[in-house]
Each structure stands twice: as C-alpha cells, then as structure tokens.
Amino acid sequence: MSALILDGKSVTKKSEEDLRSRVARLKKLSNGAVPILATILVGNDPSSATYVKMKSNACTRVGMDSLKIEMSEETTTEELLAEIAKLNANPNIHGILLQHPVPPQINERQCFDSIDLSKDVDGVTCWGFGRMAMNETSYGSATPKGIIRILEAYDIPLEGKHAVVVGRSPILGKPMAMMLLNKNCTVTICHSKTVGLDKIIKNADIIVGAVGKPEFIKAAWIKDDAVVIDAGYHEGGVGDIELEPLMNRVKAYTPVPGGVGPMTINTLIYQTVEACELKLEK
Amino acid sequence: MSALILDGKSVTKKSEEDLRSRVARLKKLSNGAVPILATILVGNDPSSATYVKMKSNACTRVGMDSLKIEMSEETTTEELLAEIAKLNANPNIHGILLQHPVPPQINERQCFDSIDLSKDVDGVTCWGFGRMAMNETSYGSATPKGIIRILEAYDIPLEGKHAVVVGRSPILGKPMAMMLLNKNCTVTICHSKTVGLDKIIKNADIIVGAVGKPEFIKAAWIKDDAVVIDAGYHEGGVGDIELEPLMNRVKAYTPVPGGVGPMTINTLIYQTVEACELKLEK
Numbered sequence: 001m002s003a004l005i006l007d008g009k010s011v012t013k014k015s016e017e018d019l020r021s022r023v024a025r026l027k028k029l030s031n032g033a034v035p036i037l038a039t040i041l042v043g044n045d046p047s048s049a050t051y052v053k054m055k056s057n058a059c060t061r062v063g064m065d066s067l068k069i070e071m072s073e074e075t076t077t078e079e080l081l082a083e084i085a086k087l088n089a090n091p092n093i094h095g096i097l098l099q100h101p102v103p104p105q106i107n108e109r110q111c112f113d114s115i116d117l118s119k120d121v122d123g124v125t126c127w128g129f130g131r132m133a134m135n136e137t138s139y140g141s142a143t144p145k146g147i148i149r150i151l152e153a154y155d156i157p158l159e160g161k162h163a164v165v166v167g168r169s170p171i172l173g174k175p176m177a178m179m180l181l182n183k184n185c186t187v188t189i190c191h192s193k194t195v196g197l198d199k200i201i202k203n204a205d206i207i208v209g210a211v212g213k214p215e216f217i218k219a220a221w222i223k224d225d226a227v228v229i230d231a232g233y234h235e236g237g238v239g240d241i242e243l244e245p246l247m248n249r250v251k252a253y254t255p256v257p258g259g260v261g262p263m264t265i266n267t268l269i270y271q272t273v274e275a276c277e278l279k280l281e282k
Numbered sequence: 283m284s285a286l287i288l289d290g291k292s293v294t295k296k297s298e299e300d301l302r303s304r305v306a307r308l309k310k311l312s313n314g315a316v317p318i319l320a321t322i323l324v325g326n327d328p329s330s331a332t333y334v335k336m337k338s339n340a341c342t343r344v345g346m347d348s349l350k351i352e353m354s355e356e357t358t359t360e361e362l363l364a365e366i367a368k369l370n371a372n373p374n375i376h377g378i379l380l381q382h383p384v385p386p387q388i389n390e391r392q393c394f395d396s397i398d399l400s401k402d403v404d405g406v407t408c409w410g411f412g413r414m415a416m417n418e419t420s421y422g423s424a425t426p427k428g429i430i431r432i433l434e435a436y437d438i439p440l441e442g443k444h445a446v447v448v449g450r451s452p453i454l455g456k457p458m459a460m461m462l463l464n465k466n467c468t469v470t471i472c473h474s475k476t477v478g479l480d481k482i483i484k485n486a487d488i489i490v491g492a493v494g495k496p497e498f499i500k501a502a503w504i505k506d507d508a509v510v511i512d513a514g515y516h517e518g519g520v521g522d523i524e525l526e527p528l529m530n531r532v533k534a535y536t537p538v539p540g541g542v543g544p545m546t547i548n549t550l551i552y553q554t555v556e557a558c559e560l561k562l563e564k
Contacts, residue, residue, distance in 0.1 A: 134456075184473070195442045
C-alpha cells in the first residue's frame with residue numbers, strides 16, 4: 001500500500017486562490033487598501049532571512065502587501081519593543097510577524113508578548129496561546145495551526161486518535177498538543193527527558209515530529225497505518241523523522257520539503273487576511 | 283507494602299504556620315494592613331457556598347482578611363464584570379476568587395478573564411494559563427498547583443516519569459498537564475473521547491484523576507508502584523479513582539478527603555500572600 005502524501009504545496013495553492021479573492025474583496029470594500037503584514041527580521045541569520053522572504057512573497061501572490069523591517073544584530077530588547085509598539089499603533093498594519101529566533105541579547109518572550117492580540121497572526125503570544133488552549137477565538141501558532149489545516153484538508157480523522165507530539169517548544173510542540181486535544185485526540189507530549197520514547201511512539205495513531213534534530217525519530221518506532229507529520233527541516237532536505245522507509249506502510253505522511261513548511265507560511269497569510277476582515281467588519 | 287499517604291492536611295498545616303509568619307511580617311511592614319482575598323459567590327449552590335466558607339476560614343487561620351461578596355442567582359454577566367472591575371481597582375484587595383461554577387446565564391470565561399493578572403491568585407485567566415504554560419511568572423490554577431506542591435512536599439520524582447491526566451477542564455486537566463510537562467514529565471491527556479483508557483493508564487507512573495465522576499478510574503487499570511492523585515470529591519467521601527484496593531500496592535496516593543482538597547485551598551491563600559508581598563516589594 002502506498003501512503004497518502006499530505007501535499008502542503010497543493011493545499012496552499014488552493015488556499016491562495018481563495019485568499020486572492022478575499023483580498024480583492026477587501027480591496028474593494030476599503031477603497032484600494034489591502035491587508036498588510038509587517039515582518040520583522042532581526043540580525044543576519046540567513047535561514048531567517050529566507051523564511052521572511054518566502055513570507056513576503058506569499059503576501060504578494062495573494063495581492064497583499066508586506067512591510068519589511070530589518071534590524072541589526074545588535075538590536076536591544078527596548079529597540080525591538082519600540083518597533084513593535086509602533087506597528088501595534090499603526091492602523092494600516094493588520095498582522096505582525098517577528099521572525100524567530102532573535103539574537104540572544106533580546107528577551108524574545110517579552111517582545112512576542114508585546115504584540116497586540118489582534119495582530120498576533122503568527123500566534124506567538126502567551127495570551128493567544130491561553131485563549132487557543134481554552135477554545136476561545138484566537139490566531140493559532142502558525143506551524144501547528146498549519147498542521148491542523150492540512151489534516152483537515154485531507155479529512156484525516158482526529159477524534160479518539162492517540163497523537164504523540166515529540167517536542168515542547170512554545171510555538172510548536174505545546175500549541176500542537178493543545179490543538180490536537182481540542183480536536184478530541186488523546187495527546188501525549190514527549191521531549192528530551194522522556195524515557196522509552198520508542199515504545200510511546202509505537203502507540204501513536206498520529207505522530208508529530210517537532211524536535212529539530214535530523215531524522216531523530218526512527219521509522220522502526222512508528223506503527224503501520226500511522227499518520228506521520230514531520231515539522232522539521234534540515235540540510236539535505238530531511239526532517240525530524242526517518243521518512244523514507246515509511247512511505248509504503250503508513251497511512252499518510254507530510255513530505256519534507258513540501259509538507260508542513262508551506263502550510264506554516266500559508267497559515268500566517270491566511271490569519272492576516274482574517275485579521276483584516278475582522279477589523280473591517282467591526 | 284503500604285503506600286505512602288500524601289497527606290494534604292499535614293502539608294497545609296505546615297504551610298499555614300509559614301504563611302502566618304509571612305502575614306505577620308506584611309502587617310508590620312504596612313502599618314497593620316493584611317493581605318485581603320475577595321471571594322465572589324454567585325447563586326445558591328450549597329457546595330459552592332461551603333467551598334467559599336472554607337476558603338475564608340483558611341484566610342482567618344493565617345491572619346489574613348477576606349471580603350465576602352455574594353450575588354444572586356439572577357446576576358448577569360455585566361453585573362459580575364462590574365463587580366470584578368471594582369475589585370481590580372481596589373488597592374486593598376490582593377487576590378480575587380470567583381467561585382466556579384457560576385449560574386448558566388453568565389459568561390464565566392469572560393468574567394474569569396476580566397480578573398487582573400496581578401490578582402488572579404486562583405489561576406483562572408487564559409493569560410495566566412498561557413504564561414504558566416510558557417514558564418513565565420504566574421499564579422497557577424489552584425488545584426493543579428496544589429497537586430504539584432504536594433508532590434514536591436513528599437519529594438516525589440517527576441522528571442522522566444509518564445504522567446497520565448484524565449480530564450481536560452480549563453482549571454484542572456489542562457493546567458495540570460502543562461505543569462507536569464514543565465516538571466519534565468512525559469504527559470498524556472485523556473478525556474471522554476479517549477479510546478482504550480485502561481491500557482493508557484496501565485503505563486502511568488503518575489495518574490491524576492480529574493474527571494468528576496465517582497470512582498470512574500478502576501484500581502485494576504493502575505500499575506503497582508504508581509503515584510495516584512485523586513482530584514475528585516463526591517458524596518460518600520469517594521473520589522474519581524477506586525482507591526481502596528490500591529492502598530497496599532501503589533507507591534503513594536492522595537486520600538479522599540484530605541488530599542488534594544486542602545491543597546487547593548492552601549494554594550489559593552499562599553498565592554494571595556505572594557501577591558501582597560509582590561505588591562509591597564514594588
């Protein structure tokens with residue numbers, strides 16, 4: 001049996017068509033103004049620069065604008081907070097992306113949490129996380145929300161399934177666990193201190209790799225018929241899960257690249273359009 | 283082998299001695315003023331009235347004051363929000379307890395979330411939950427925080443242990459899972475849609491019963507040497523877990539009553555004293 005490929009590229013392509021028409025409608029409603037995503041890139045990390053570029057390209061593809069802010073490697077917490085405060089106060093900006101990670105001298109959590117809840121389209125604030133966890137209206141953290149969206153796009157059943165999330169980062173593992181819980185999965189969260197990871201993964205109907213280590217999760221640990229979600233991306237085009245041996249025996253999997261990555265970017269754009277719609281409907 | 287009894291009564295007794303001296307110190311520092319907990323009871327539910335009474339009694343025992351607010355069964359969301367706003371603005375009030383549950387016409391979530399973060403000593407706001415989950419300074423939800431405190435009082439090892447939380451309520455199951463995760467447990471969250479609950483519980487080193495159904499979790503599902511935490515309380519003095527057959531074969535357990543219940547009340551008081559200390563140190 002060949003596994004179903006959860007094709008992030010084709011799901012995002014379809015979503016972008018929908019978003020293009022929603023942006024066109026917003027443009028008419030507001031005399032030519034379009035949703036604007038502000039992207040903040042701090043420092044010189046080349047992969048961060050690439051990600052920000054991919055995000056602003058996605059804005060362009062659906063007819064939105066992006067406002068690109070680049071700050072030096074030496075930026076202080078206070079300078080970054082001041083920049084975010086300006087964007088919070090700017091009525092033309094609908095969403096704010098602060099590209100993670102920021103240089104080590106910056107208090108990233110404080111900066112994330114200074115983003116206005118109504119503009120937190122990347123889902124990085126503690127407040128937004130808490131609201132999401134309690135099933136209140138909120139923008140979900142972009143990567144896990146993108147994963148939920150791709151699972152839904154392929155009608156993967158979630159209720160009553162045992163999902164194992166490997167990783168507990170603030171913008172991936174923790175929100176992923178809460179989102180799957182809210183979709184009625186039984187959820188297990190594993191991490192670096194977990195004992196017997198292989199045996200726990202063996203029970204997973206749905207496995208989410210979110211550890212940030214190349215092929216850390218072995219194919220042999222994963223049962224036949226599992227749904228395999230790989231949120232990692234590493235040099236050489238591999239993810240956090242040893243995918244190749246699984247392709248003929250699991251139920252479904254996200255390819256690397258072309259699975260979770262495009263969904264993350266698309267979710268950011270999608271939530272920015274939502275933020276603009278909400279603002280206009282107010 | 284006889285199991286270790288996690289005796290909430292004796293832990294809270296010791297904590298109250300400590301709190302009494304901290305309150306006495308605060309009283310000196312502030313010319314006779316003591317920490318004040320505002321308790322809000324809405325409606326006529328007799329067990330809620332009992333809980334509120336027990337909480338104000340605990341305030342008295344450590345030398346604190348409580349301000350008792352009682353509102354009718356017909357209270358509207360707006361009336362309750364207005365009352366909370368007054369307490370938020372009152373500089374003499376250090377903590378606010380809104381007794382759960384409130385009558386059905388009230389939007390409980392909105393009322394919880396209107397409590398100022400600095401006075402959320404019962405740990406019920408989405409914002410406080412998000413901060414706790416991300417390991418930022420916060421008051422934890424009182425029952426799960428009380429459970430963490432009793433585990434620590436008895437030096438129960440948590441790191442690398444597999445904890446299974448049965449229940450996913452906003453003030454118990456969800457925060458319990460995040461707190462145990464932050465203590466480096468591997469955490470599984472189960473609920474009404476979970477399939478094969480017995481087998482999942484069989485793997486638990488630590489089991490937390492937080493379902494609200496009398497003896498719903500069977501002794502036969504729990505392995506020898508597990509640590510058993512029962513957060514339920516039902517008529518006839520039983521909890522959510524069938525405890526009696528476990529008393530001679532598990533490692534440790536919380537009795538019902540006298541285990542989690544006293545810890546919940548003590549944690550509320552403890553966090554109110556902390557709030558008052560933080561305010562004075564500002």
